Amino acid sequence: MSSTLTWDQMQDLMWPATWETLGMVGIATAATIVIGLPVGLFLVLTDKGGLLQNVPVARVLGVIVNVGRSIPFIILIVALIPFTRWVVGTSLGWQAAAVPLAVGAIPFFARLVETSVREVDGGLVEAVQSMGGSTWTIVRKTLLPEALPALVASVTTTVIALIGYSAMAGTVGGGGLGDLAYRYGYLRFQTTFMWVIVAELVVIVTVLQLIGDRIARRLSHRGSYPSPLGLLFGSRRRAADDELASH
Amino acid sequence: MITTTDLTKVYRSQGREVTALAGVDLHVREGEVYGVVGTSGAGKSTLIRCVNMLERPSSGTVTVDGLDLTALGGHEQRAGSALREARRRIGMVFQHFNLLASRTAQENVELPLEIIGLDRAQRRRKAAELLDLVGLADKARSYPSQLSGGQKQRVGIARALAGDPKVLLSDEATSALDPETTRSILKLLRDLNQQLGLTVLLITHEMDVIKSVCDSAALMRGGRVVESGELTDLLATPGSELARELFPLSEFGSGHPGRTVLEITFQGDTSARPFVSQLARTYQIDINILGAAVETIAGRMVGRMRVELSGSHQDNVVPIGFLREQGLQVDVLDAANGAVA
Numbered sequence: 001m002s003s004t005l006t007w008d009q010m011q012d013l014m015w016p017a018t019w020e021t022l023g024m025v026g027i028a029t030a031a032t033i034v035i036g037l038p039v040g041l042f043l044v045l046t047d048k049g050g051l052l053q054n055v056p057v058a059r060v061l062g063v064i065v066n067v068g069r070s071i072p073f074i075i076l077i078v079a080l081i082p083f084t085r086w087v088v089g090t091s092l093g094w095q096a097a098a099v100p101l102a103v104g105a106i107p108f109f110a111r112l113v114e115t116s117v118r119e120v121d122g123g124l125v126e127a128v129q130s131m132g133g134s135t136w137t138i139v140r141k142t143l144l145p146e147a148l149p150a151l152v153a154s155v156t157t158t159v160i161a162l163i164g165y166s167a168m169a170g171t172v173g174g175g176g177l178g179d180l181a182y183r184y185g186y187l188r189f190q191t192t193f194m195w196v197i198v199a200e201l202v203v204i205v206t207v208l209q210l211i212g213d214r215i216a217r218r219l220s221h222r223g224s225y226p227s228p229l230g231l232l233f234g235s236r237r238r239a240a241d242d243e244l245a246s247h
Numbered sequence: 248m249i250t251t252t253d254l255t256k257v258y259r260s261q262g263r264e265v266t267a268l269a270g271v272d273l274h275v276r277e278g279e280v281y282g283v284v285g286t287s288g289a290g291k292s293t294l295i296r297c298v299n300m301l302e303r304p305s306s307g308t309v310t311v312d313g314l315d316l317t318a319l320g321g322h323e324q325r326a327g328s329a330l331r332e333a334r335r336r337i338g339m340v341f342q343h344f345n346l347l348a349s350r351t352a353q354e355n356v357e358l359p360l361e362i363i364g365l366d367r368a369q370r371r372r373k374a375a376e377l378l379d380l381v382g383l384a385d386k387a388r389s390y391p392s393q394l395s396g397g398q399k400q401r402v403g404i405a406r407a408l409a410g411d412p413k414v415l416l417s418d419e420a421t422s423a424l425d426p427e428t429t430r431s432i433l434k435l436l437r438d439l440n441q442q443l444g445l446t447v448l449l450i451t452h453e454m455d456v457i458k459s460v461c462d463s464a465a466l467m468r469g470g471r472v473v474e475s476g477e478l479t480d481l482l483a484t485p486g487s488e489l490a491r492e493l494f495p496l497s498e499f500g501s502g503h504p505g506r507t508v509l510e511i512t513f514q515g516d517t518s519a520r521p522f523v524s525q526l527a528r529t530y531q532i533d534i535n536i537l538g539a540a541v542e543t544i545a546g547r548m549v550g551r552m553r554v555e556l557s558g559s560h561q562d563n564v565v566p567i568g569f570l571r572e573q574g575l576q577v578d579v580l581d582a583a584n585g586a587v588a
Contacts, residue, residue: 051325127345130299131359131410132335135325141358145349221348221390 020094021176028101036106040113068107097174116150149220156212248446249275254307267293269470280447282457285467291450338407342419344399346391353387359409377405397428417449478545512576
């Protein structure tokens with residue numbers, strides 16, 4: 001019933017799908033950073049002992065984030081259809097798929113931001129306070145710059161999670177690589193094509209992780225920045241050598 | 248310069264109360280180096296953090312350079328603008344340096360200048376001057392991870408001086424450093440104190456720090472100051488605990504039963520006089536020297552000697568009086584346990 005696709009046919013299908021994936025993930029990532037970063041910061045600042053301690057606000061934020069993280073993504077896509085239509089004007093296509101992707105990723109990213117910012121040594125906050133710095137100064141000149149390498153790593157993790165989620169965007173006609181692999185590879189028994197797409201996704205994810213690691217490492221002036229892929233490619237050893245050299 | 252009056256700090260957690268400061272009166276004069284010493288948990292860290300309101304005291308007042316900081320508004324974590332303004336004129340250095348890893352040495356020193364609101368050119372010039380002052384001009388572009396502990400603390404000190412403060416607070420600034428580096432950092436603090444007329448309040452758990460840089464000291468225990476004053480006065484005070492700690496003779500022998508053990512302290516020019524041989528010649532008595540040491544404390548030569556005289560205290564009243572007449576400080580020890588009788 002189904003004949004094997006030629007390499008040219010595969011390419012014709014893959015290129016648009018690649019751009020759809022990168023497009024929806026790109027837009028979703030931008031929205032996630034713009035909203036998730038302040039949410040993550042406020043989770044830290046309003047917490048007990050925080051610079052803007054406000055326990056009720058912290059509780060409410062925490063609950064919203066937890067609820068957001070609990071809803072299965074496939075449910076989120078369907079439940080958000082009216083909202084998506086209101087934002088984008090349609091509930092179909094890759095642009096529309098970016099909306100539930102962003103909504104799903106914001107709470108996830110906010111938690112990563114929270115963890116990154118909490119890692120910043122409280123002594124630094126105290127030092128800036130002793131210089132007469134305001135809370136805003138502390139956030140802008142201490143918390144964010146000091147957490148930057150960890151924040152970049154969080155963005156990398158979020159982007160890669162979004163690529164995984166984007167496979168489900170096919171449900172609302174979002175297209176993309178995951179959807180292509182599902183429709184052709186699984187539903188039409190084009191096993192070879194499916195593996196080609198999976199290989200492409202592996203390449204995309206690996207390249208993104210490497211770029212993310214490299215940026216994080218460059219921003220980190222602590223000498224070493226461990227990451228799973230860096231470990232695989234031996235950059236951890238280099239980092240250890242740098243550390244030795246600097247002493 | 249710094250005055251605290253009946254300062255208390257009580258921490259409340261889960262219904263329990265912990266008193267960190269139980270009424271501390273401290274008076275640091277302008278231009279002196281004042282050391283607060285005590286074991287951990289004595290409250291000295293809370294005390295220094297109350298001076299610039301990093302911790303808000305439960306009661307009492309803190310006055311720095313005539314300004315009552317306790318009266319300035321602000322929440323525990325959210326300082327009002329008047330308090331932030333006042334903090335800019337109080338420098339602080341920390342045990343763990345607290346430098347931003349994301350900034351170079353130069354940029355770390357520029358941070359307080361950014362807060363003050365200087366423009367880029369002014370910041371650069373001022374930061375370069377300050378790094379030069381602490382002897383780190385060649386490390387301006389290094390990141391903290393590339394600096395040694397002593398160099399990091401020098402950057403910390405340069406940063407603390409950025410706002411041209413009149414007061415420098417030092418929170419165990421040398422406790423994370425090796426002895427040699429500690430000496431060089433203390434020397435730097437002393438130099439800054441003399442060159443800039445900077446008033447320094449430091450806390451430490453090391454008596455050596457007090458001995459080498461301080462003009463005055465306070466001993467804290469259980470949230471209270473149990474003894475305080477100028478070092479030279481303390482050394483002349485019979486039974487002073489701080490003097491004993493500053494100049495311990497405990498490792499020397501404590502004498503034999505039935506004899507009298509004296510601890511003789513001499514300062515300045517009295518150290519040049521041969522009082523032991525005079526004593527022996529004048530009263531025809533035998534003197535057994537159990538131990539002696541001479542050190543420089545607060546810039547003055549101070550010596551201590553523990554000697555043993557034959558016979559009981561009553562038998563030696565006259566020789567002891569002779570020594571006191573020479574301007575020496577004489578403490579009579581109970582031979583059995585070495586405590587002051």
